[in-house]
Amino acid sequence: MKIGFFDSGLGGLTILKAVAKELSQYDYAFYGDTKNLPYGDKTESEIYELTKKGVKHLFDEGSALVIIACNTASAETARRLQQEFLLTEYPDRKILGIIVPTVEMMSFDKKTNVALLATKRTVESKKYDLELQLKSNGNVVLHSIPAPELVPLIELGEIEAATEAAISRIEKEASESTVIVLGCTHYSQLKQGLRLHFGDTKSILSQDEIIPNKLSEYLTNHPEITSRLTNTGERSIHLTEHRPDYDLVMGQFLGGVYVGE
Numbered sequence: 001m002k003i004g005f006f007d008s009g010l011g012g013l014t015i016l017k018a019v020a021k022e023l024s025q026y027d028y029a030f031y032g033d034t035k036n037l038p039y040g041d042k043t044e045s046e047i048y049e050l051t052k053k054g055v056k057h058l059f060d061e062g063s064a065l066v067i068i069a070c071n072t073a074s075a076e077t078a079r080r081l082q083q084e085f086l087l088t089e090y091p092d093r094k095i096l097g098i099i100v101p102t103v104e105m106m107s108f109d110k111k112t113n114v115a116l117l118a119t120k121r122t123v124e125s126k127k128y129d130l131e132l133q134l135k136s137n138g139n140v141v142l143h144s145i146p147a148p149e150l151v152p153l154i155e156l157g158e159i160e161a162a163t164e165a166a167i168s169r170i171e172k173e174a175s176e177s178t179v180i181v182l183g184c185t186h187y188s189q190l191k192q193g194l195r196l197h198f199g200d201t202k203s204i205l206s207q208d209e210i211i212p213n214k215l216s217e218y219l220t221n222h223p224e225i226t227s228r229l230t231n232t233g234e235r236s237i238h239l240t241e242h243r244p245d246y247d248l249v250m251g252q253f254l255g256g257v258y259v260g261e
Contacts (some may be wrong), residue, residue, distance in 0.1 A: 006073065007073075012178075034243075055081060076125055082095050087124065096218065103131040159193070163194065
């Protein structure tokens with residue numbers, strides 16, 4: 001069986017790439033709901049139904065474990081899917097989100113100003129705020145910045161324009177921050193530009209650098225899942241809507257050339 005990744009678009013491919021590099025022995029499947037992108041402007045019920053559909057597809061195609069590699073979906077639906085959908089439909093499978101592992105990395109020895117760059121829905125959900133209350137040591141002063149304009153730019157491959165927009169937002173709205181959390185998998189594409197611009201003045205936490213180690217720890221602690229995973233080298237990508245320009249963008253996300261079927 002495979003490890004599945006669900007995303008509202010193509011951004012989750014950065015997480016898949018990072019995980020597959022770290023844990024290359026397993027088979028992987030990706031479901032990108034490009035037809036309904038973006039999720040940031042949708043209602044909670046719409047996000048739940050779309051995410052459930054994608055997760056079901058991944059389970060039906062043989063995934064034992066699905067990672068919701070979308071902060072908006074993780075914020076709005078992950079827990080509900082775990083508590084309702086899994087129990088009745090797929091009690092032997094697992095669903096993981098990516099917000100909790102990210103919050104677990106936000107532990108500091110002293111008061112630290114942290115800027116969260118995320119979609120509008122992720123910010124409005126206050127999921128990061130709630131998880132910080134549960135899991136942090138109280139030293140995080142969080143400033144959330146909704147940046148819905150970034151995902152469309154990244155999906156079009158306009159990385160430089162998206163990076164400039166992100167820098168502008170951070171400098172105007174969170175100049176005092178010393179840590180930037182990229183709270184959308186798409187934003188992983190901006191980390192190099194942000195690090196180049198801010199240098200040592202701000203640390204950048206990118207989820208493609210967090211999730212591989214966290215997933216490795218999870219699999220070590222859950223041999224009942226690990227024992228079911230296959231290692232034939234299979235990598236599959238399913239998009240709900242394909243466009244020719246997505247081939248170029250997928251190549252950028254995967255760090256090489258991608259040619260669609």
